[in-house]
Amino acid sequence: MNLVGTLNEFVGHYNQWIVIFLMVAGLYVVVARGNMIKKLIGLSLFQTSVYLLYISPGKLLGGTAPIIAEGFTVYSDPLPHVLILTAIVVGVATLALGLALVVRINEAYGTIEEDEIFSRNDQD
Amino acid sequence: MAEATIFNAEALFNMALLTGLAVLTFGIARLRNLFGVVVLASIYSFLMATVLVVLDAVDVAMTEASVGAGVSAVLLLSALHLTRMEEAKPMRSTLLPLFVAGVTGAVLVWGTLDLPDFGDPTQPIHAAGPDYLERTVPETGIANAVTSTLASYRGFDTLGETTVIFTAGIAVLVLLKRGTRRRNPKPGEGGDAL
Numbered sequence: 001m002n003l004v005g006t007l008n009e010f011v012g013h014y015n016q017w018i019v020i021f022l023m024v025a026g027l028y029v030v031v032a033r034g035n036m037i038k039k040l041i042g043l044s045l046f047q048t049s050v051y052l053l054y055i056s057p058g059k060l061l062g063g064t065a066p067i068i069a070e071g072f073t074v075y076s077d078p079l080p081h082v083l084i085l086t087a088i089v090v091g092v093a094t095l096a097l098g099l100a101l102v103v104r105i106n107e108a109y110g111t112i113e114e115d116e117i118f119s120r121n122d123q124d
Numbered sequence: 125m126a127e128a129t130i131f132n133a134e135a136l137f138n139m140a141l142l143t144g145l146a147v148l149t150f151g152i153a154r155l156r157n158l159f160g161v162v163v164l165a166s167i168y169s170f171l172m173a174t175v176l177v178v179l180d181a182v183d184v185a186m187t188e189a190s191v192g193a194g195v196s197a198v199l200l201l202s203a204l205h206l207t208r209m210e211e212a213k214p215m216r217s218t219l220l221p222l223f224v225a226g227v228t229g230a231v232l233v234w235g236t237l238d239l240p241d242f243g244d245p246t247q248p249i250h251a252a253g254p255d256y257l258e259r260t261v262p263e264t265g266i267a268n269a270v271t272s273t274l275a276s277y278r279g280f281d282t283l284g285e286t287t288v289i290f291t292a293g294i295a296v297l298v299l300l301k302r303g304t305r306r307r308n309p310k311p312g313e314g315g316d317a318l
Contacts, residue, residue: 004129004130007130008129008130009241010130011129011130011132011135011136011139011242012241012242012243012244013236013237013239013241013242014139014142014242015138015142015242016236016239016242017233017236018142018143018145018146020229020232020233020236021146021149021229022145022146022149023229023232024225024226024228024229024232025149025150025152025153025225027224027225027228028153028221028222028224028225029152029153031221031224031225032214032218032221032222033211033214034211034212034214034215034216035158035211035212037158037200037203037204037207038158038161038211040200041152041161041162041165041200042153044165044192044196045149045152045168048168048169048172048188048192051172051176051184051188052142052172052175055176055179055181055184056179056242057240057242057247057249058179058180058181058249058250058253059179059180059242059243060180060243060245060250061132061134061135061242061243062134063180064180065180065181065182066180066253066257066268066269066270067182067267067268067269067270068257068260068261068267068268068269069267075180075253075257075269076179076180076181076253077249077250077252077253078253078256078257078269078270078273079249079252079253079256079273080181080249081181081183081184081270082270082273082274082278082281083281084181084184085183085184085187085270085274086281086282086284086285088184088187088188088191088192089187089191089285089289090285090288090289092191092192092195092196092199093288093289093291093292093293094292095196095199095200096199096292096293096296097292097295097296097299099199099200099202099203100295100296100299100300101299102203102207103203103206103207103299103300104299104300104302106206106207106208112207112208113211113212115212115214115215115216116212
């Protein structure tokens with residue numbers, strides 16, 4: 001394959017690779033970090049990567065936002081936008097519930113670090 | 125319709141913004157001060173909203189800027205106020221999570237090689253979109269296809285979404301109310317058992 005072909009392949013898949021990077025970064029933060037607020041932020045990262053995964057294939061190059069108007073013929077796909085609007089709002093509901101749980105855990109244990117909570121449970 | 129090539133300005137602009145997102149993600153994962161992490165997450169959401177505008181998803185961009193950068197940041201800062209700002213140093217090794225994340229990422233990247241290119245108009249995801257675009261003005265009179273699809277054609281999704289938010293709201297209220305009662309027990313009435 002020549003150089004321009006390889007570069008075009010790179011441009012064609014760059015969105016998907018960034019989505020994967022954001023996704024595994026979110027996964028890493030959720031698994032590796034013991035702080036519960038940090039874990040929830042990792043979960044949000046994971047969620048936003050899914051927004052991008054849905055929206056980017058709906059884009060048509062040279063197209064415009066799916067609002068019907070004179071002078072435009074090429075519109076991007078409205079369906080992924082609708083699905084992700086729902087996902088964003090559900091995502092913030094999940095975050096709010098998770099944070100409420102973290103606040104309760106902090107009241108009960110005096111810490112939001114996973115390791116400290118586990119060691120306290122082992123002592124009991 | 126243009127293909128995604130290195131000479132397409134839209135694709136290149138999009139790539140530059142996405143690179144910024146990746147850099148911010150690295151910062152969010154590394155930083156230990158949680159206040160800083162929340163600020164970075166807010167910047168991340170604004171950058172994500174900009175990417176969504178470039179990808180023609182203006183309604184989603186608006187929601188992401190208000191909900192992702194606004195409401196989420198307020199919720200996170202409130203939670204930080206009630207807990208604490210610094211993250212403790214991890215006691216366990218982070219090698220295993222890194223390995224799991226790396227392997228997952230590698231498998232997913234391998235999977236993308238068969239996926240359609242960015243901006244390809246022939247890919248299967250575009251099977252239903254043109255139908256909604258054609259029907260929106262004659263059937264509903266709404267020029268914005270996202271609005272008409274959300275409220276008219278897929279109204280049940282929105283009903284389900286509202287149910288989820290309602291449930292989450294009640295759960296948050298119940299959790300936080302229990303907390304205040306535990307802190308100030310009335311005479312003769314102990315706190316709830318955990």
